[in-house]
Amino acid sequence: MSTRAVWEEEPTVAGRLGKPVVLTLIALAVAFPLYVVVVTSLSSTKAVTRAGGLVVVPRELTVAAYVQLLSGGVVTRALLISVLITAIGTAFSLGVTVLAAYGLSRPGSLFHRPLLFVVLLTFLFGPGIIPSYLLVNSLGLIDHYASLILPAAVSAFNLIVMRSFFMGIPAELIDSGRIDGAGEFAILRRIVLPLSKAVVAVVGLFYAVGYWNAFFNALLYINDNNKWPLQMVLRTYIVQQQPLPTGAGGVVTGAGLGLAPAPGLAIKMAIVVIAIVPVLLVYPFIQRHFTKGVIIGAVKG
Amino acid sequence: MTTVVKPPVRAARQAGPVRAEKRTGMGFRHRLRRDWPLLLMVLPVIVLLGLFHYFPTLGNVIAFQDYSPYAGIRGSDFIGFANFSRMFSEPAFWKAVANTLSITAVQLVFFFPIPIGLALLLNSLLSSKLRNLIQGVVYLPHFFSWVLVVSLFQQMIGGAGLLAQTLRDHGHQAVDLMTKPDTFILLVTAQSVWKDAGWGMIVFLAALSTINPALYEAAAADGANRWRRLWHITLPGLRPVIVLLLILRLGDALTVGFEQFILQRSAVGGNAAEVLDTYVYYQGLLVGDFGYGAAAGLFKGVVGLVLVLLANRFAHLVGEQGVYSRS
Known part of the structure; x- marks a missing residue:
């Protein structure tokens, strides 16, 4: 908590009253929809009927909707697919990005400028939807999970963020490694990476959030709805409001656990919550790092 | 972006x-x-x-x-510019161009200033704890997918949403703001603000942090009140970033976000929700007219590239650094 500077005037009454009101409204605009969705997902049939739809005041909370969704069926499968795509995709993207960022971090090395140019040029134009689709199609990747990873595996932005961080590592450290006879791979692993945990974490989380949220690639490349990731399920049953297929609630209805079957609305809202939770889990890490300036530093150049 | x-x-x-x-x-x-x-x-x-x-x-x-x-x-035959000339005589194509440009215009007026205002508001807070808390809240929706954002809006202001529900409970006519073509442009702008206004603030906060605090003190000593300090120190300090982002947004005029429109096109109808990107997708992949769709996509890509280059040139002309510069 810092205090007002001596030369600053007293805050006006309007400022003193207005600011908290505005800030509260902003925070509510973000938090309230999330709150309603979570409460509804945890509500019983009775509570939903009584509220006439979405539930604002929590009454009769139950986890029946989650038990139903997570005990097999469409959502369980989609969740698994999304988790696997995110994990494998992030590892792959992070791997190639770290390597290339280090490989491009030494101006004056062979082909440094043309290779950097190839990466930077991707900022200016994209290949377009139709040619990309035709390529993925001709590679035989339609309905293949690789189509959700490979076409979007490299983000030039993430690569440049990481590269500028690597370039800030003092040359003396790298030279000392070389004097000790280490090759470039050993220098990257033993000297550069241990110093770059923060930027690797942030870039990794950016990739992970990207894979988790990706919807358009699946819309283009995955026709088989047994292979849909979670975002496609969310789009079909929530945004387009198609009825959940029988068995979407899974084979177990929760009856075995002494739970009454969950109302349809609670099940829908539980799908929304399941899509949000992973983002909320990694969010504190992202925030901690980028407020420390990893990203801001890169933005400033 | x-x-x-x-x-x-x-x-x-x-x-x-x-x-x-x-x-x-x-x-x-x-x-x-x-x-x-x-x-x-x-x-x-x-x-x-x-x-x-x-x-x-x-x-x-x-x-x-x-x-x-x-x-x-x-194996396919070359037909020269036939796809393009067909496209230019197609009213649906021009409708998509017009929709795209009007959405860009509305976003410039209603979206663009909000991150600046937010940054100024946040910067004026004395408590750094409160500042971090608010930052944490407003950055968050940036990390949600568009599917999620549209779902949440639907639950709040859609036909079966909380707003309609509350109106019905109080004996009013329910409204469904998610399917109205007339207000669609405001709806998508509101969604963009909800999702990305906080994130857009980062650049301005960074710029604010580079303004020398001694300037404020000197101005105050010379008798400048808070509004004059805002006008003569803060805004000039932000000017380079504002000009740059404005120019970049203009250079990106043909891009208004893709998933957001694909998701809502069927609910609102193509007349209001068709933008260039969705036009390419529907004509090329759903209608199956690949060559024609690719022509529309190429048109967007080439005009977009020219706009970005022009915007960047203009940024250099007015003495700002562009996205890239000759090093």
Whole structure:
């Protein structure tokens, strides 16, 4: 908590009253929809009927909707697919990005400028939807999970963020490694990476959030709805409001656990919550790092 | 897209030894022997970009073909600019262009200033704890997918949403703001604000933090009140960033976000929700007219590239740094 500077005037009454009101409204605009969705997902049939739809005041909370969704069926499968795509995709993207960022971090090395140019040029134009689709199609990747990873595996932005961080590592450290006879791979692993945990974490989380949220690639490349990731399920049953297929609630209805079957609305809202939770889990890490300036530093150049 | 990337400045540390090596005329072979591990490291990314970015870019030749998936690119006939001339005489295409441009215009007026205002508001808070808390809240929706954002809006203001429900409970006519074509443009702007206004603030906060606090103190000593300090110190300090982002947004005028519109097009109808990107998708993939769709996509890509280059040139003209600069 810092205090007002001596030369600053007293805050006006309007400022003193207005600011908290505005800030509260902003925070509510973000938090309230999330709150309603979570409460509804945890509500019983009775509570939903009584509220006439979405539930604002929590009454009769139950986890029946989650038990139903997570005990097999469409959502369980989609969740698994999304988790696997995110994990494998992030590892792959992070791997190639770290390597290339280090490989491009030494101006004056062979082909440094043309290779950097190839990466930077991707900022200016994209290949377009139709040619990309035709390529993925001709590679035989339609309905293949690789189509959700490979076409979007490299983000030039993430690569440049990481590269500028690597370039800030003092040359003396790298030279000392070389004097000790280490090759470039050993220098990257033993000297550069241990110093770059923060930027690797942030870039990794950016990739992970990207894979988790990706919807358009699946819309283009995955026709088989047994292979849909979670975002496609969310789009079909929530945004387009198609009825959940029988068995979407899974084979177990929760009856075995002494739970009454969950109302349809609670099940829908539980799908929304399941899509949000992973983002909320990694969010504190992202925030901690980028407020420390990893990203801001890169933005400033 | 408000993040800005400049090609990083060459690290000063390299200036010494490398220059010296160059001057003594290091041969290609010697450099290859020294740098092959670095080249090997860059290889996977170059292959991925080559295969999934540059190679399909060449595939845009089908815009000049009567493309048939069975004949392939090699077997399809070239028809010159026929796809383009058909496109230019198609009212639906111009409708998509008009929708795209009006959405850009509305966003410039109603979206663009909000991150600046938010940054100023946040910057004026004395408590850094409160500031971090608010930052944490307003950045969050940036990390939600569009599917999620549209779902949440639907639950709040859609036909079966909380607003309609509350209105019905109080005996009013329920409204469904998610399917009204007339207000769609405001709806998508509201969604963009909800999702990205907080994130857009980062750049302005960074710019605010570079303003020398001594300037404020000196101005205050000279009798400038808070509004005059805002006008004469804060806003001039933000000017370079504002000008740059404004120009970049204009350069990106044909891009308004893709998933957001694909998701809502069927609920609102193509007349209001068709933008250039969705037009390409529907004509090319759903109608199956690949060559025509690719022509629309290529049109968007080329005009977009020209706009970005012009915007960047203009940024240099008014004395700002663009996205890239000649280093």
